[in-house]
Amino acid sequence: xxxxxxxxxxxxxxxxxxxxxxxxxxxxxxxxxxxxxxxxxxxxxxxxxxxxxxxxxxxxxxxxxxxxxxxxxxxxxxxxxxxxxxxxxxxxxxxxxxxxxxxxxxxxxxxxxxxxxxxxxxxxxxxxxxxxxxxxxxxxxxxxxxxxxxxxxxxxxxxxxxxxxxxxxxxxxxxxxxxxxxxxxxxxxxxxxxxxxxxxxxxxxxxxxxxxxxxxxxxxxxxxxxxxxxxxxxxxxxxxxxxxxxxxxxxxxxxxxxxxxxxxxxxxxxxxxxxxxxxxxxxxxxxxxxxxxxxxxxxxxxxxxxxxxxxxxxxxxxxxxxxxxxxxxxxxxxxxxxxxxxxxxxxxxxxxxxxxxxxxxxxxxxxxxxxxxxxxxxxxxxxxxx
Numbered sequence: 001x002x003x004x005x006x007x008x009x010x011x012x013x014x015x016x017x018x019x020x021x022x023x024x025x026x027x028x029x030x031x032x033x034x035x036x037x038x039x040x041x042x043x044x045x046x047x048x049x050x051x052x053x054x055x056x057x058x059x060x061x062x063x064x065x066x067x068x069x070x071x072x073x074x075x076x077x078x079x080x081x082x083x084x085x086x087x088x089x090x091x092x093x094x095x096x097x098x099x100x101x102x103x104x105x106x107x108x109x110x111x112x113x114x115x116x117x118x119x120x121x122x123x124x125x126x127x128x129x130x131x132x133x134x135x136x137x138x139x140x141x142x143x144x145x146x147x148x149x150x151x152x153x154x155x156x157x158x159x160x161x162x163x164x165x166x167x168x169x170x171x172x173x174x175x176x177x178x179x180x181x182x183x184x185x186x187x188x189x190x191x192x193x194x195x196x197x198x199x200x201x202x203x204x205x206x207x208x209x210x211x212x213x214x215x216x217x218x219x220x221x222x223x224x225x226x227x228x229x230x231x232x233x234x235x236x237x238x239x240x241x242x243x244x245x246x247x248x249x250x251x252x253x254x255x256x257x258x259x260x261x262x263x264x265x266x267x268x269x270x271x272x273x274x275x276x277x278x279x280x281x282x283x284x285x286x287x288x289x290x291x292x293x294x295x296x297x298x299x300x301x302x303x304x305x306x307x308x309x310x311x312x313x314x315x316x317x318x319x320x321x322x323x324x325x326x327x328x329x330x331x332x333x334x335x336x337x338x339x340x341x342x343x344x345x346x347x348x349x350x351x352x353x354x355x356x357x358x359x360x361x362x363x364x365x366x367x368x369x370x371x372x373x374x375x376x377x378x379x380x381x382x383x384x385x386x
Contacts, residue, residue, distance in 0.1 A: 277344055297350075
């Protein structure tokens with residue numbers, strides 16, 4: 001089974017933090033308010049030593065850390081420990097006494113076997129009570145340390161939580177898994193790789209979405225590189241294909257920059273003009289890719305038209321994003337808008353010319369078909385004559 005891509009293992013903290021923060025902000029209003037008197041005191045984790053690598057800071061959560069009310073494991077751990085001691089110690093002493101009686105001959109083998117079987121079961125039960133009580137008590141103390149280290153974050157890498165609590169990462173993972181199973185943390189999760197702890201469902205859902213999106217992006221990037229490598233190998237064997245591939249790459253690069261600039265612009269008027277430009281440019285690139293012989297007709301598109309257009313778009317974008325004002329700037333912006341109208345008209349005219357050859361071919365095919373139908377007497381006029 002293929003392992004899912006994990007941003008924590010690849011260091012993609014920025015994108016993951018952004019996705020997690022957005023999801024938590026949307027879900028924070030729906031979280032139940034924590035019982036403040038039952039929350040353990042929260043202190044920040046110790047600062048990293050000088051020279052050590054500082055981990056990426058987890059995003060601060062608007063929703064409190066939801067835990068079981070009270071001090072989970074404290075009372076039950078004490079009860080099981082005391083019960084185990086009260087029953088286990090006398091039973092162990094009784095087991096020892098029965099053994100000494102058997103060794104001195106006061107008890108027969110049959111009586112000793114029956115008695116020890118019964119006492120052994122009871123002893124094992126009370127020893128189990130004692131061990132379970134100690135487990136609960138130790139985890140209750142760890143629970144307080146973990147809550148104090150977590151503070152008000154959405155997630156924390158296990159290695160950071162281990163450093164803050166003074167334990168090994170393996171021990172922290174086992175303890176967190178125990179607490180999640182016992183519902184001490186009401187919404188907490190460990191990721192599949194057991195290297196990060198999430199305090200609520202919204203954060204964990206956002207993490208899974210980020211992992212899935214990263215995996216999709218990584219696959220798309222791998223496919224794109226594979227296509228480029230295949231195209232490069234084909235172009236090396238055919239100079240004409242090399243020219244066509246270079247034209248396609250340059251055109252798509254310019255188109256991507258124009259699209260990014262359009263996304264950054266708030267104005268509807270300029271966006272509509274740029275959408276129109278993108279559509280015409282994309283159709284031109286597609287048409288040239290289908291009919292490579294038309295490449296000479298659009299060479300100036302890459303050499304001059306698109307670079308100049310991109311320069312105008314970036315200038316307009318800088319005026320908008322910097323909120324520049326002034327008569328000359330407004331005049332320049334209007335001139336750029338008018339220039340975009342002219343460029344769109346020119347690109348659409350160029351696109352029509354590229355389709356002319358295809359339209360002529362289709363007209364010829366239609367004329368030939370009509371002539372053949374007429375010769376066979378299958379046209380409408382011939383049917384009416386009969």
